[in-house]
Structure formats: C-alpha cells, structure tokens
Amino acid sequence: MNRKFGYGLALVLALAAPFVGYPVFLMKLLCFGLFACAFNLLIGYTGLLSFGHAAFFGGAGYVTGYALAVLGLPFEAALALGVLASAALGLVMGLLAIRRQGIYFAMITLALAQMVYFAALRAPFTHGEDGLQGVPRGKLLGVLDLGNDVTLYFVVLAICVGGFALIVRTVHSPFGQVLKAIKENEARAVSLGYDVDRYKLVAFVLSAALAGLAGATKTVVLGFETLTDVHWSMSGLVILMTLVGGMGTLAGPILGAFLVVALENKLGDLGNFLAETTHVEWFASLGESVGIVTGFIFVACVLLFRRGIVGEIAAARKAA
Numbered sequence: 001m002n003r004k005f006g007y008g009l010a011l012v013l014a015l016a017a018p019f020v021g022y023p024v025f026l027m028k029l030l031c032f033g034l035f036a037c038a039f040n041l042l043i044g045y046t047g048l049l050s051f052g053h054a055a056f057f058g059g060a061g062y063v064t065g066y067a068l069a070v071l072g073l074p075f076e077a078a079l080a081l082g083v084l085a086s087a088a089l090g091l092v093m094g095l096l097a098i099r100r101q102g103i104y105f106a107m108i109t110l111a112l113a114q115m116v117y118f119a120a121l122r123a124p125f126t127h128g129e130d131g132l133q134g135v136p137r138g139k140l141l142g143v144l145d146l147g148n149d150v151t152l153y154f155v156v157l158a159i160c161v162g163g164f165a166l167i168v169r170t171v172h173s174p175f176g177q178v179l180k181a182i183k184e185n186e187a188r189a190v191s192l193g194y195d196v197d198r199y200k201l202v203a204f205v206l207s208a209a210l211a212g213l214a215g216a217t218k219t220v221v222l223g224f225e226t227l228t229d230v231h232w233s234m235s236g237l238v239i240l241m242t243l244v245g246g247m248g249t250l251a252g253p254i255l256g257a258f259l260v261v262a263l264e265n266k267l268g269d270l271g272n273f274l275a276e277t278t279h280v281e282w283f284a285s286l287g288e289s290v291g292i293v294t295g296f297i298f299v300a301c302v303l304l305f306r307r308g309i310v311g312e313i314a315a316a317r318k319a320a
C-alpha cells in the first residue's frame with residue numbers, strides 16, 4: 001500500500017512539474033531516470049555489471065535523430081527504429097559477452113561499446129564530432145505538434161512511466177524471480193535446470209532496448225545527438241546514478257539520476273549564488289569542477305552508504 005501511494009504521489013508531482021519548472025530540463029531528468037532504471041535491471045536484479053550501456057543510449061539516439069532529420073520518418077517510427085537498433089546491438093553484444101562473468105564481462109562490454117563509439121566518430125551519417133544537429137520533434141500520430149515543450153513533456157512522461165512499469169512488471173514476474181536467483185547463486189540456478197545464459201541474454205537485450213528508448217527520447221527532446229552519449233564516461237555516469245540512488249531498488253536509480261543530472265546542470269548556478277552571497281570567488285569555479293564533485297559523491301556513497309540512498313532508507317525501516 002505504501003509503495004502504491006508513493007508511486008501515485010510521484011505521478012501527481014510529475015504531472016504538475018512542467019507548470020512550475022523548466023520542461024526541457026524535466027524531460028532530461030525523466031530520460032536519464034529511465035536510463036538508470038534500465039541499467040539497474042541488469043546489475044541490480046541480474047548481477048551483471050555492464051560498462052557498455054552508453055552504446056545503447058547513444059546508438060539509439062543517433063538512429064532516431066537520423067530517421068527524423070534525414071529520412072523524415074514520423075515520430076513513432078523513428079522512436080521505434082532507435083529502440084530496435086539498440087535491442088539488436090544488445091543482442092550482438094550479449095551473445096559475445098554473456099558467457100563471461102565478473103570483470104571479464106564488464107571489460108568485454110566496455111571494448112564493444114568503444115567500437116560503437118569509434119564507429120559513431122567515423123560514420124558519415126553521425127557527422128563525427130559535430131554530431132547530429134537540428135533534429136525535428138515531429139508530430140505524435142501525425143496530429144499533435146510536439147514543438148510545444150509542455151506537450152512533449154507529457155509524451156515523454158508517458159514513455160518513461162511505460163518503461164518503468166515494464167521494469168516493475170519484469171522484476172515481479174516469474175522471469176524476474178529467476179533473474180534474482182541467478183544473481184544470488186548462479187550455480188544453484190543451473191542445478192535447478194534453468195538455462196542461465198538464455199535468461200541473462202534476454203535481460204541484457206531488454207535492458208539495452210530500454211536504455212535505447214531513453215536515449216532516443218532524449219535526442220527528440222534536445223534536438224541533437226553527440227558523441228558524449230556514446231562515450232565510456234556515459235556508462236560510468238549511469239553506474240554512479242544507480243549506486244547513489246540504490247542498486248537493486250526500483251525507485252533508487254530514478255532518484256540517483258535526478259540528483260546527478262541536477263548537480264551537473266545546476267552546480268554552476270549554485271556556485272555563482274554562493275559567490276555573490278559569501279563574496280568568496282572560489283565558489284564561482286564550482287561549475288567547472290563537476291567531475292570532482294561527482295567523484296567525491298561516488299567515494300562518499302561507497303564508504304558511507306553502500307546500499308544507496310533508497311537502499312539505506314529501506315534497510316533502516318526494516319531494522320526499526
């Protein structure tokens with residue numbers, strides 16, 4: 001009951017948010033929240049640490065951006081094409097990496113993701129370091145103009161809520177219970193007769209497809225796609241989001257994504273405000289020190305609250 005109330009309250013706040021905040025920034029938060037949830041499905045419930053999720057996030061963004069800007073496809077078709085591309089890429093990467101475990105799995109996904117990065121750097125349709133610019137938003141069902149930020153916000157909210165609902169349904173399904181069993185004790189799952197590699201591959205492809213949905217949606221929101229989204233640092237960023245919020249929790253990655261993205265976007269404004277208030281000029285340079293601050297947060301998370309924010313709150317409630 002408490003969980004349903006929390007979801008309902010979050011939905012009400014999300015519906016009211018574009019009328020009190022900047023819709024484009026809010027949509028960016030939603031996209032990264034879905035990205036972190038997709039990654040958490042793999043590491044938090046299957047126990048697979050991927051360093052290559054930027055390939056799905058940025059790859060789908062490039063495909064969707066190209067479909068909208070060059071091919072002139074409708075919004076729905078371009079989004080679906082981006083998701084299918086990320087799922088196909090996830091299938092290929094999964095087939096190559098899924099039989100390995102631990103650090104070997106992580107390094108294979110990182111190597112394959114770097115191949116995608118260099119392909120994006122060299123491919124003519126990605127425009128290299130300039131990226132895809134001027135991606136149109138198009139119309140929903142050919143009728144609803146998505147050029148309006150508030151209108152697009154509600155479409156993005158529906159997409160992200162649908163993606164999150166799919167993750168919740170997956171986690172609580174028999175398939176999700178098998179994934180948890182694989183994470184806890186893979187050898188025992190094998191002894192019970194489960195085809196562990198097949199389950200892990202399906203989870204990997206589903207996670208890739210949802211990460212692609214987040215990346216494709218972000219490209220539509222911002223109107224461009226660059227190499228930043230396929231760089232290895234993006235894979236590291238989504239790991240940070242998941243750990244800060246709470247790995248293996250449903251709401252944790254969303255909270256972690258909101259905190260990290262908000263920090264990246266608003267740290268400079270906070271620094272300027274503190275500099276004006278305290279007359280200490282050093283604060284004005286905070287905007288240029290985002291990497292240092294996020295690194296400090298990561299270290300603090302590992303040392304002080306290893307379960308993440310939501311995980312620690314849940315553990316404290318159980319102990320009470």
